[in-house]
Amino acid sequence: MSIEVRNIHKKFGAFKALDNVSLKVEHGELLALLGPSGSGKTSLLRIVAGLDFHDSGQVLFSGQDAREQKVKDRGVGFVFQHYALFRHMTVFDNIAFGLRVQPPHLRPSEQAVRAKVMELLKLIQLEWVVDRFPWQLSGGQRQRIALARALAVKPRVLLLDEPFGSLDAQVRKELRMWLRRFHDEAHITTLFVTHDQEEALEVADRIVVMNQGRIEQVGTPEDVYHNPANAFVLNFLGNVNFFHCRLAEGKAIIGETELEVPGLSVDQPKIAKLYVRPNQFKLSRGPGKGSSLKAIVEYLNPAGTLVKATLKTETGERIHVEITQEEYRQLKLVKLMPVFVSLKDVSYSEYVQTAG
Amino acid sequence: MNSRTEPQLVRYLLIGIALVFFGLFIVLPLSCVFFHAFSKGWLVYIKALQNPDAVSAMRLTIITALVAVPLNLVFGVAASWAIAKFDFKGRDLLLSLIDLPLSVSPVIAGLIFILIFGAQGFLGPWLIAHNVRIVFALPGIILATIFVTFPMVARELIPIMKSQGNEEEEAALTLGASGWKTFWMISVPNIRWGILYGIILCNARAMGEFGAVSVVSGHIRGLTNTLPLHIEILYNEYQSTAAFAAASILALLAIVTLIAKTVIEALIRRGRAS
Numbered sequence: 001m002s003i004e005v006r007n008i009h010k011k012f013g014a015f016k017a018l019d020n021v022s023l024k025v026e027h028g029e030l031l032a033l034l035g036p037s038g039s040g041k042t043s044l045l046r047i048v049a050g051l052d053f054h055d056s057g058q059v060l061f062s063g064q065d066a067r068e069q070k071v072k073d074r075g076v077g078f079v080f081q082h083y084a085l086f087r088h089m090t091v092f093d094n095i096a097f098g099l100r101v102q103p104p105h106l107r108p109s110e111q112a113v114r115a116k117v118m119e120l121l122k123l124i125q126l127e128w129v130v131d132r133f134p135w136q137l138s139g140g141q142r143q144r145i146a147l148a149r150a151l152a153v154k155p156r157v158l159l160l161d162e163p164f165g166s167l168d169a170q171v172r173k174e175l176r177m178w179l180r181r182f183h184d185e186a187h188i189t190t191l192f193v194t195h196d197q198e199e200a201l202e203v204a205d206r207i208v209v210m211n212q213g214r215i216e217q218v219g220t221p222e223d224v225y226h227n228p229a230n231a232f233v234l235n236f237l238g239n240v241n242f243f244h245c246r247l248a249e250g251k252a253i254i255g256e257t258e259l260e261v262p263g264l265s266v267d268q269p270k271i272a273k274l275y276v277r278p279n280q281f282k283l284s285r286g287p288g289k290g291s292s293l294k295a296i297v298e299y300l301n302p303a304g305t306l307v308k309a310t311l312k313t314e315t316g317e318r319i320h321v322e323i324t325q326e327e328y329r330q331l332k333l334v335k336l337m338p339v340f341v342s343l344k345d346v347s348y349s350e351y352v353q354t355a356g
Numbered sequence: 357m358n359s360r361t362e363p364q365l366v367r368y369l370l371i372g373i374a375l376v377f378f379g380l381f382i383v384l385p386l387s388c389v390f391f392h393a394f395s396k397g398w399l400v401y402i403k404a405l406q407n408p409d410a411v412s413a414m415r416l417t418i419i420t421a422l423v424a425v426p427l428n429l430v431f432g433v434a435a436s437w438a439i440a441k442f443d444f445k446g447r448d449l450l451l452s453l454i455d456l457p458l459s460v461s462p463v464i465a466g467l468i469f470i471l472i473f474g475a476q477g478f479l480g481p482w483l484i485a486h487n488v489r490i491v492f493a494l495p496g497i498i499l500a501t502i503f504v505t506f507p508m509v510a511r512e513l514i515p516i517m518k519s520q521g522n523e524e525e526e527a528a529l530t531l532g533a534s535g536w537k538t539f540w541m542i543s544v545p546n547i548r549w550g551i552l553y554g555i556i557l558c559n560a561r562a563m564g565e566f567g568a569v570s571v572v573s574g575h576i577r578g579l580t581n582t583l584p585l586h587i588e589i590l591y592n593e594y595q596s597t598a599a600f601a602a603a604s605i606l607a608l609l610a611i612v613t614l615i616a617k618t619v620i621e622a623l624i625r626r627g628r629a630s
Contacts, residue, residue, distance in 0.1 A: 072529055098531035153532055
């Protein structure tokens with residue numbers, strides 16, 4: 001089932017939670033709503049579920065207005081950040097709940113319920129917890145039970161609100177890969193909310209970046225990462241350094257230093273903000289051919305796939321840099337060592353004004 | 357224990373003071389009640405309780421509690437449900453109104469009903485013309501009791517419901533449950549101990565209420581005397597053994613209530629720990 005929202009507005013008192021949001025989720029898509037807290041992503045999810053109501057605009061399920069449909073008739077599976085398992089019921093009763101509350105003519109037999117619950121427990125590899133209560137389970141287990149419970153009623157759409165937000169890093173990684181694999185097999189239209197850019201980039205088919213009740217950009221992970229629509233998206237999707245500078249003919253003039261900017265062409269000099277990701281710098285021990293920024297290594301962390309370093313320029317600005325282990329060994333980088341920084345690439349530049 | 361900074365002497369002193377107060381103000385009076393009740397032996401005790409006026413007072417007290425407690429339960433669950441789970445205009449006002457009976461003296465609570473339903477009251481002439489008796493009769497006693505016990509159930513449930521939030525109910529709705537089923541299958545089981553606790557407190561207050569009931573009852577012996585009023589009359593008439601025998605019934609109720617309350621609190625704690 002496809003979901004479409006058109007010109008949704010939602011206010012809580014004076015606070016604009018959603019400000020003219022339009023979005024289409026294709027059938028079978030796995031879409032991430034990504035944004036900082038207060039960006040309206042959870043509000044949007046709850047409106048789609050029917051748990052909250054928009055002030056104006058439309059929500060369409062497969063082209064039909066869902067306004068008149070109650071939550072229970074929408075066929076959405078909703079997974080809450082804090083699981084919301086029924087605390088007085090066993091795992092079995094939790095998962096069976098959706099089947100048992102169906103109207104009599106649709107309700108499966110107790111035998112069929114049992115078969116379905118066991119099938120779902122097998123899917124999430126938790127058959128052995130069937131008779132336990134939620135409080136006897138770990139966070140990761142609870143979240144998988146919550147997923148199984150939502151899937152039991154064969155929802156047409158799966159909505160996940162920060163599903164892995166309160167789990168520790170290791171479990172979070174495992175579960176999101178599991179979700180991706182599950183989605184690849186089941187192809188159920190899925191919308192999930194997250195504030196974790198890594199999670200969104202890794203799992204989603206497309207990402208919707210939200211900020212202050214608006215959609216900033218919609219695109220594939222590759223798209224939003226490499227071609228950010230604006231500085232907010234760029235900032236939100238990973239670390240970035242930024243410089244105030246003058247741009248002129250393939251060069252960025254930062255303070256007294258001229259840096260070559262590959263691929264840059266400006267017809268006339270401009271004042272700009274230059275955004276550079278940590279891996280877009282080249283470091284060298286000597287000044288090299290072109291001009292480069294002189295800096296000293298202030299902080300160094302070689303533990304990891306990439307070596308992270310913080311450099312301090314002569315003007316006192318700090319640059320966060322990531323280089324490969326190989327480069328690190330070649331440079332024989334140590335703390336307080338002077339290095340020369342040049343640009344391999346630039347993520348994004350924002351023109352502030354034309355320089356005279 | 358050794359990590360405590362207070363020296364042993366201070367600890368024993370504090371515990372000692374607490375025990376002395378406890379003994380003086382709680383254990384001693386309570387045992388006095390039973391001591392006086394049985395001071396003339398079992399036979400007198402039993403006889404005092406079998407007195408028609410005493411039986412009638414007990415019956416009236418039980419009837420009052422049987423009507424007031426269920427009504428308060430329904431109101432308490434509905435009000436706390438509304439206050440804890442929804443945000444609406446006037447919510448804070450409703451919350452303060454629920455507390456009103458706790459802050460108003462019971463005598464004033466009784467007077468309110470006299471002023472409304474009494475012969476000189478607001479609705480009095482109409483009631484007399486239609487031969488409906490409210491004050492100095494059972495309806496007045498029940499109304500006054502409901503008024504003073506009003507907050508008991510709601511006050512227990514509001515914090516429990518607030519701390520539990522709405523998520524489980526929302527989950528039930530997304531799973532296809534109707535509002536009614538959600539209420540019975542999710543909300544009620546989650547507050548069952550709170551409900552029971554509220555009922556116990558409400559019942560204790562309903563049976564023990566003196567002030568408000570005293571104003572509206574008219575003290576008609578064998579007709580509108582509840583157990584607390586009956587005790588007062590007996591005592592004023594120097595029938596102290598009979599008075600204490602009746603009082604021992606109320607005291608017993610208090611003790612049973614206390615035990616039930618402790619058990620339920622332990623169960624709530626266990627439920628919360630899980």
